[in-house]
Amino acid sequence: MSAAAPAPRTMSETDWNGHAGPVDGHANGMDIIACRTCGFRHAVPLPDAAALATEYAENYYSDAKPTYLQDARTDQDWAQLVQHDRLDAMARALGRKPGVLIEIGSGPGFFLEAATAKGWTAIGIEPSRRAAAFAQARGMTVHNTTVAEAVARGLPRAHAIAATNVLEHLADPVGTLQLAYDLLHPGGVICLTVPNDFSPLQLAARDAKGQAPWWIAPPHHLNYFDFDSLAALMTRLGFTPVERLTSFPMEAFLLMGDDYVADPALGRACHAKRKSFDLAFETAGLGEARRRFYGALASAGLGREATIVAVKS
Ligand SMILES: [Zn+2]
Known part of the structure; x- marks a missing residue:
């Protein structure tokens, strides 16, 4: 039966x-x-765009994510693996030496730092005063404003644009991507990362394990993409997707019985396990196998995040 x-x-x-x-x-x-x-x-x-702008300028990193900036510093040994994967994918798609890279929503600035180390002229745009100051204090170039204002004040044309965990927060993600398109040189590359939501693993946790759909989190998360809907949007706006990447399918822990949604301490333990998983490949000199593993997951629409690298057509 x-x-x-x-x-x-x-x-x-x-x-x-x-x-x-x-x-x-x-x-x-x-x-x-x-x-x-x-x-x-x-x-x-x-929601009203002005109210959202105030939330992200003044409150987000103190109220919603009080330990994020410090955690990002602690996690950087591991997080740089992903930063390098994305930068390498962008360089492959661009097919020329690094030029100007603009990161929309640069947060603590560690991606800018990794890009700078690889030879890019990296510029961040970050509406949060706290996050912008955190990155500026470590020598990063960060405009503490919104993309629309930064463009109005004058930005150099970019060879590459990245935005990680930004689009899901915006009331008008299409408008922001249109600004990004205009900022890019022809043939320039864009790398977008969003949570991979309504994924088969999330639906399995919801429908087989009785888990409430924890990933539904407005007003902070307004938009819910997966690989295909993100690729379709990028294509509609004039980009040609060329590569998909992802990160560890954290929801697998839920399916194996670790309810990290209900228990923050368990959440930290699961996060430590996925870091250990990723770093083991590097220690063993098998980073390429780790990249193939995540590339295969991404091709199947799985993994916690959906990252798409695309070229301005
Ligand atoms: Zn709509």
Whole structure:
């Protein structure tokens, strides 16, 4: 006898200011819809852009992520593996020596530092005063403002643009990507990383383990991409995707019984295990095997993050 299939989830439809599609989740007074207009899932109603700007300028790294900047420093020995993978993928796609790299949402600035070490002229744009000051204190060039303001004040044309865990926070991710497109030289590369949401592993945790859909987190996360919806958006805006990367499928811990969502201490333990996993390959001189492992996961639409490297057509 086969296991009982999960009960069908009731689908309702929402239409808000021309954003229409089935509702896939709900939290904090917002619906998450699979928007047919946008081609990706996002929250409705979308919050006021000015209120969002204040939140990220003043509060985000103190209220929502109080230990993030310090944790980033502690994690850097491990995090640089991923930073180097992305920088190497961008260099391959660009096919010329490093030039100007702009990071949208540069946070603590460690990616800028890794890029600088590889010969890029790295410039960060970071709305959070706290995060911008953290990176500036270590010698990074960071404009403490939004992308639109930084463009209005004048930025050099870029050969490469990166944005990690940024698009999911924006009320207008399309507008930001259009600015990025305009900033890039023809043939320039862009590397976007977002959480890989509504993934098969998350749905298995939800539907087989009874886990509440913890990844649905408006108003901080407004947009919910996976590899295909991110690639489709980039293609629509004039980019040609050339490579997919990802990171450890953290949800595997949930499926193996470690409920890190409910227990922050367990979350830290699971994070330590995935760092140990990644670093073991490096210690053994098998970094290429680690990259192939994650490349295969990414090709299957799996992994915690969706990273897509694309070229401005
Ligand atoms: Zn929409």
